[in-house]
Amino acid sequence: xxxxxxxFLLICPLxxxxxxxxxxxxxxxxxxxxxxxxxxxxxLIALTVFAGWVPAPKSFMWIDxxxxxxxxxxxxxPLSKGxxxxxxxxxxxxxxxxxxxxxxxxxxxxxxxxLSIFMFSMTGIVLSSNLIMLFIFWEGVGFSSxxxxxxxxxRESAAQAANKxxxxxxxxxxxxxxxILLFWFLMGTVSVEPNVLAGVYAQHAxxxxxxxLDNHSVLAASAPSASVAxxxxxxxxxxxxxxMVVGLFCGCIGKSAMFPLHVWLPDAMEGPTPxxxxxxxxxxxxxxxxxxxxxFPLLLLSDAGxxxxxxxxxLTAVMAALIAVQQNDIKRILAYSTLSQLGYMVMAVxxxxxxxxxxxLTTHAFFKALLFLAAGxxxxxxxxxxxxxxxxxxxxKIPLTGITFLIGMLALSGVPPFAGFFSKDYLLSLxxxxxxxxxxxxxxxxxxxxxxxxxxxxxxxxxxxxxKAAEHPHESPWHMTTxxxxxxxxxxxxxxxxxxxxYNGWSTSVVHTINFVTPFPVGEPSLFMEMILPMCVxxxxxxxxxxxxxxxxxxxxxxxxxxxxxxKFYFDDIYDTYVVGTQQLVARSFAWIDSWIIDGLIIRGxxxxxxxxxxxxxxxxTGNLQAYAYVFTLGGLILIYFTLFH
Amino acid sequence: MQITLNDYxxxxxxxxxxxxxxxxxxxxxxxxxxxLEMMLQAANLTFVAFSRFNHHMEGQVFVFxxxxxxxxxxxxxxxxxxxxxxxxQTTTVRxxxxxxx
Numbered sequence: 051x052x053x054x055x056x057x058f059l060l061i062c063p064l065x066x067x068x069x070x071x072x073x074x075x076x077x078x079x080x081x082x083x084x085x086x087x088x089x090x091x092x093x094l095i096a097l098t099v100f101a102g103w104v105p106a107p108k109s110f111m112w113i114d115x116x117x118x119x120x121x122x123x124x125x126x127x128p129l130s131k132g133x134x135x136x137x138x139x140x141x142x143x144x145x146x147x148x149x150x151x152x153x154x155x156x157x158x159x160x161x162x163x164x165l166s167i168f169m170f171s172m173t174g175i176v177l178s179s180n181l182i183m184l185f186i187f188w189e190g191v192g193f194s195s196x197x198x199x200x201x202x203x204x205r206e207s208a209a210q211a212a213n214k215x216x217x218x219x220x221x222x223x224x225x226x227x228x229x230i231l232l233f234w235f236l237m238g239t240v241s242v243e244p245n246v247l248a249g250v251y252a253q254h255a256x257x258x259x260x261x262x263l264d265n266h267s268v269l270a271a272s273a274p275s276a277s278v279a280x281x282x283x284x285x286x287x288x289x290x291x292x293x294m295v296v297g298l299f300c301g302c303i304g305k306s307a308m309f310p311l312h313v314w315l316p317d318a319m320e321g322p323t324p325x326x327x328x329x330x331x332x333x334x335x336x337x338x339x340x341x342x343x344x345x346f347p348l349l350l351l352s353d354a355g356x357x358x359x360x361x362x363x364x365l366t367a368v369m370a371a372l373i374a375v376q377q378n379d380i381k382r383i384l385a386y387s388t389l390s391q392l393g394y395m396v397m398a399v400x401x402x403x404x405x406x407x408x409x410x411l412t413t414h415a416f417f418k419a420l421l422f423l424a425a426g427x428x429x430x431x432x433x434x435x436x437x438x439x440x441x442x443x444x445x446x447k448i449p450l451t452g453i454t455f456l457i458g459m460l461a462l463s464g465v466p467p468f469a470g471f472f473s474k475d476y477l478l479s480l481x482x483x484x485x486x487x488x489x490x491x492x493x494x495x496x497x498x499x500x501x502x503x504x505x506x507x508x509x510x511x512x513x514x515x516x517x518k519a520a521e522h523p524h525e526s527p528w529h530m531t532t533x534x535x536x537x538x539x540x541x542x543x544x545x546x547x548x549x550x551x552x553y554n555g556w557s558t559s560v561v562h563t564i565n566f567v568t569p570f571p572v573g574e575p576s577l578f579m580e581m582i583l584p585m586c587v588x589x590x591x592x593x594x595x596x597x598x599x600x601x602x603x604x605x606x607x608x609x610x611x612x613x614x615x616x617x618k619f620y621f622d623d624i625y626d627t628y629v630v631g632t633q634q635l636v637a638r639s640f641a642w643i644d645s646w647i648i649d650g651l652i653i654r655g656x657x658x659x660x661x662x663x664x665x666x667x668x669x670x671x672t673g674n675l676q677a678y679a680y681v682f683t684l685g686g687l688i689l690i691y692f693t694l695f696h
Numbered sequence: 697m698q699i700t701l702n703d704y705x706x707x708x709x710x711x712x713x714x715x716x717x718x719x720x721x722x723x724x725x726x727x728x729x730x731x732l733e734m735m736l737q738a739a740n741l742t743f744v745a746f747s748r749f750n751h752h753m754e755g756q757v758f759v760f761x762x763x764x765x766x767x768x769x770x771x772x773x774x775x776x777x778x779x780x781x782x783x784x785q786t787t788t789v790r791x792x793x794x795x796x797x
Contacts, residue, residue, distance in 0.1 A: 673793030675792065676720055683716060
């Protein structure tokens with residue numbers, strides 16, 4: 051019996067989804083019961099799994115082809131257990147919060163159906179033991195994200211945002227698929243379990259790899275990653291390995307909204323705020339980072355690939371933080387800060403520190419979900435007002451929301467002793483071991499983070515109320531504030547509950563299993579580097595923002611460079627002009643060929659030729675009986691003439 | 697003067713030509729119908745003539761068939777003409793040009 055319990059992690063939300071799909075979407079109370087019930091049940095099962103009371107279920111053969119065996123099975127190691135707890139825990143809190151937030155929405159049955167299918171797919175990603183299974187659930191979360199971003203589909207902007215999110219993800223998934231196929235081609239397996247991979251690496255020369263090896267032995271000798279690959283015993287082509295690593299990273303670029311496909315995430319804020327909290331801040335976008343940690347043993351095969359990952363993460367982190375400085379929509383600021391934090395995590399993976407990435411992912415899930423839910427509570431209190439310049443003085447009016455938001459902001463900025471301080475600084479110190487450049491950019495990003503979060507809090511929560519709506523807000527009901535308090539507590543204690551040694555133990559065991567030694571020396575980071583410098587920078591950021599904004603009525607930073615930031619580095623405009631424009635041009639020319647050459651000339655042309663002949667022959671049909679008889683006789687005479695006289 | 701096969705065939709051919717001429721030229725549907733019958737009788741006459749001169753009975757058997765079929769055809773044809781007349785109040789071929797596109 052024990053062997054089946056874990057399957058209920060997937061069965062519960064799936065059952066809720068099916069029930070809602072088959073008819074309960076018309077009875078919202080049933081839908082809410084099914085959805086929240088399944089999420090609570092999932093969380094309880096996740097707790098037992100985490101405690102180790104429930105073993106991994108027996109796997110069964112799913113695809114059995116020559117050269118490709120895929121099991122349908124779960125992987126339950128510290129990584130997936132930790133992530134599982136984050137996903138189901140935050141998921142459950144967001145479900146409960148949504149009960150209050152969506153109370154007056156007519157489509158709430160559909161909304162909870164979307165949440166349930168998301169929970170199903172996300173749990174699937176976390177538990178997948180191979181990349182084929184992971185990819186299927188991966189597409190599942192993309193689909194549910196599409197459903198929920200476009201939840202208010204009657205709004206043009208929401209429908210557009212949903213399309214944009216889906217298209218960006220599809221684009222990235224093409225690269226991801228390439229990476230998976232290449233992985234299968236190179237390794238002969240799609241499993242990501244460390245011991246399976248260790249077995250593959252241990253077979254020194256893979257028999258079918260011979261031809262590639264001969265052709266590229268010169269490359270293998272010169273490329274920097276050859277040393278790592280040789281050390282692992284995998285004599286593979288470093289160029290192919292780098293393409294595989296970058297291909298797998300492409301999946302992360304889409305889901306975690308890294309540069310250059312980051313543009314979909316801020317637009318995805320068109321969805322309901324609980325969705326932004328659950329999907330576009332705490333869990334789904336973190337799935338990219340989780341996936342990178344999951345395939346970490348593969349990433350080790352290419353140092354060049356790792357450099358690409360770290361650079362893109364670093365670039366995204368600083369770019370998104372810069373943009374966030376000049377945004378005015380409360381949810382968009384939080385969206386860009388999510389991008390920036392995801393950039394941190396990806397940079398950490400690229401710096402051979404997946405444990406720091408997972409540590410930061412977990413604490414980030416706490417405080418970012420908290421920030422989004424509190425922002426949702428603010429928006430709810432102000433009747434759908436999202437512009438921070440129309441808020442003000444909210445801390446005194448809605449104290450519970452205000453204080454929890456403040457805690458989230460301090461945690462995100464990295465002020466001790468909140469959770470973000472420990473995870474961010476651990477992450478930065480490990481990046482320093484890889485390269486001081488990443489560390490410096492990371493510290494600068496930390497400064498920006500403190501700056502824009504303080505700006506947000508000072509404008510929205512302190513000072514006088516700037517509009518009528520902001521003067522009389524009403525505090526949200528208890529089922530909305532309770533999740534806030536729970537998440538606020540987690541954001542306070544996240545640094546002390548042993549997450550760092552937990553994930554560190556996991557990454558050490560993985561590295562040990564595949565017998566890998568880091569290609570560069572990792573020293574013990576100094577106290578100054580890890581704690582004191584980032585802390586000073588954060589305090590500097592908070593101070594700067596306070597000085598600039600504490601009695602500002604409009605934004606004092608305007609014009610010049612700041613206009614570029616306010617316009618998000620013109621990414622959307624560039625994509626609109628060049629990518630969308632080019633695509634429109636191609637599409638229009640194909641449409642012209644289709645409507646004029648294919649439809650006009652070939653299809654309608656053929657039809658008109660037939661019609662023309664018909665019109666011509668129709669003239670012979672006079673309807674006069676005797677004319678027919680005459681022609682008939684004539685024909686008979688001609689026949690007789692030919693038979694008798696020829 | 698001996699009557700030869702050619703004489704019979706000549707009469708039959710003349711009958712056929714008259715019938716054909718009537719079919720092609722006359723306006724009234726009933727007359728056309730009678731002309732058609734005349735063409736059939738021309739055929740019958742040739743059958744009988746060949747039968748007589750070749751000492752075969754098969755030609756005469758065919759004549760019986762033709763007469764039977766012609767009788768049936770007359771029954772159907774006249775009925776159609778009557779029905780047509782009731783519908784259109786006319787039996788003139790020129791007025792019956794419905795059968796065209």
